[in-house]
Amino acid sequence: GDSVTQMEGPVTLSEEAFLTINCTYTATGYPSLFWYVQYPGEGLQLLLKATKADDKGSNKGFEATYRKETTSFHLEKGSVQVSDSAVYFCALGEDDKIIFGKGTRLHILP
């Protein structure tokens, strides 16, 4: 079945560093792709999405591009802040459910 694989964490960076969290997917069709974020003590919330190949999703300085040729949807941010510390989940949409990866914990040091 369809699945999502994302890089293992935790990822620890200094403030203002460049961030990449890798995500690849396997799917039989043409799914929508998402990044969700979970801040401490809160539920998962949608960060950004892309619905077709070459679409770029962006929000709060984060970006991810739907790459069909490499089946990837890597999350990037040019300059991270301490407030970006959270768990990030890559996900794809299939039928009427969303399939998530394991999540990647991100620590940003001041």
Add this chain to the structure above:
Amino acid sequence: EPEVTQTPSHQVTQMGQEVILRCVPISNHLYFYWYRQILGQKVEFLVSFYNNEISEKSEIFDDQFSVERPDGSNFTLKIRSTKLEDSAMYFCASSERDSFFTGELFFGEGSRLTVL
């Protein structure tokens, strides 16, 4: 801002006991979901619920599991006879439209279940 609330935040139970996890979805949402995450593993889909019936369920969601929307506001997940491997964080989510189209599920903070 409207939010999904879940209770309890943490429940410890003995193997074989029944557990009910409760969720209050956002009031105008029509689609409801339960997911779970075993420590260190993926967030796994359990079940989706629409129009007072299950619309899809995973192979995890066997006869030990059931869902109910008893009073138009609560959405519950019942595990009839808990097993050790049911220990996980259980997330409730809701959406206004079919999540396939929008991708936007609104999640609660989760209920941690520990089975001893």
